[in-house]
Amino acid sequence: MAAAETDPRPRGADAAGPVAGLLAAPLALLMRLVDWPMRALQRAVGERRMAYVFLLPNLGFFSLFVFLPLVINFVFSVTGGAGLFPSERPFVGAQQYAYLFDCASFLDPSSCREDHFWRGVYNTARFTVFQVTAMVLFSLLTAVVLNMKIRARGFFRAVYFFPVLLSPVVVALTWKWILQRDGLLNAAITSLGGERILFLVDPSWAMFWVVFVSIWAHMGCYTLILLAGLQAIPADLYEAAEMDATPRWRVFWRITLPLLWPNMVVVIVLALIRGVQTFDEVFVLTGGGPGTATLMIVHYIYETAFANQVQNFGLAAAASVVLGIVLFALTLAQLAASRRKGAA
Numbered sequence: 001m002a003a004a005e006t007d008p009r010p011r012g013a014d015a016a017g018p019v020a021g022l023l024a025a026p027l028a029l030l031m032r033l034v035d036w037p038m039r040a041l042q043r044a045v046g047e048r049r050m051a052y053v054f055l056l057p058n059l060g061f062f063s064l065f066v067f068l069p070l071v072i073n074f075v076f077s078v079t080g081g082a083g084l085f086p087s088e089r090p091f092v093g094a095q096q097y098a099y100l101f102d103c104a105s106f107l108d109p110s111s112c113r114e115d116h117f118w119r120g121v122y123n124t125a126r127f128t129v130f131q132v133t134a135m136v137l138f139s140l141l142t143a144v145v146l147n148m149k150i151r152a153r154g155f156f157r158a159v160y161f162f163p164v165l166l167s168p169v170v171v172a173l174t175w176k177w178i179l180q181r182d183g184l185l186n187a188a189i190t191s192l193g194g195e196r197i198l199f200l201v202d203p204s205w206a207m208f209w210v211v212f213v214s215i216w217a218h219m220g221c222y223t224l225i226l227l228a229g230l231q232a233i234p235a236d237l238y239e240a241a242e243m244d245a246t247p248r249w250r251v252f253w254r255i256t257l258p259l260l261w262p263n264m265v266v267v268i269v270l271a272l273i274r275g276v277q278t279f280d281e282v283f284v285l286t287g288g289g290p291g292t293a294t295l296m297i298v299h300y301i302y303e304t305a306f307a308n309q310v311q312n313f314g315l316a317a318a319a320s321v322v323l324g325i326v327l328f329a330l331t332l333a334q335l336a337a338s339r340r341k342g343a344a
Helices: 002-006 013-045 050-077 095-100 115-146 153-165 168-179 184-191 203-231 235-243 248-276 280-285 297-307 313-343
Strands: none
Touching: 013 050, 050 313, 095 313, 115 153, 115 203, 115 248, 115 297, 153 203, 168 184, 168 203, 168 280, 203 248, 203 280, 235 248, 248 313, 280 297, 297 313
16 A cells, blocks of 8 residues: 555556557657758758758748749739730830829829729728728727626627637628628618618618628727737736726826737737728628729729739739838838837
8 A cells, every 4th residue: 555655656657658668669760860860950050050941941931922922913013915924924114003093183083094993092091091990999998898897708708709700701791691682680670660771782881881890800809909908007007096096087098098009009000901901891792882882902903803804914913012012101100100109
């Protein structure tokens, strides 16, 4: 009995011994096979350069699927013709860009030679302003509420994050089923004695629901970022403010918002980039319609390159380069503004 109590081996060691022995030999052989070339490589390149060896696979993957497509896209933007391969496309310089910016008045898309491009620009700008503003405000409000000691807090956190897990196509199809002429929402309206509303056919309603569905689908991710920032704020600051009988709005304005600002910057930048690049929900929900009421810039690029009867790869590539420059400029401006605020 005493020998059993003082035996340092864990229970089941005798039974697991043969299995562990069988696995140890192949594992040791595998480690020796890997160790020899790694030591030889380290002697060849030096210990300090080994980090680059481990980075090379990721850099190669990144170059193949990010840098190379960017270069090809730029090449297409300065070439013309209908050929798919760059060798089949004649060089036209800035002709594609000049065609996009050929406007009598940039404030009137109908005066532009490529009016669909500018309608996509204005729709995207309007969508982004409303969507990002509402997204940030609702995410902040939701994060503050979910950070309080409320009943079933874990359940509500999961509920708000659940739409993020869904595919954008699934989200759009679900809401399209709800909002279409014979959909669930119109069924509820007619059952109460009202008349059907063409939510996805009326231009003003279509843009409203595009913004609403986008907020519903992505708000959970930004709420989670802000909630993490709220939980990182030291509790003693709130305790000190409570002892001083500081009003809640002043605590929020003077303590919560300044300390939450780094997370707010992340949310604003991510929401801004996502808003400008929006495509999938809008494409499935309205198809850019009615007319061009919800045509976004990415949707225009897709149609110009792939969906139109006459595919214009060069014009689509030029539009995507313009979009990339705008996104880069907006991100730099937002980061610069956040640094000035942090320095102040």
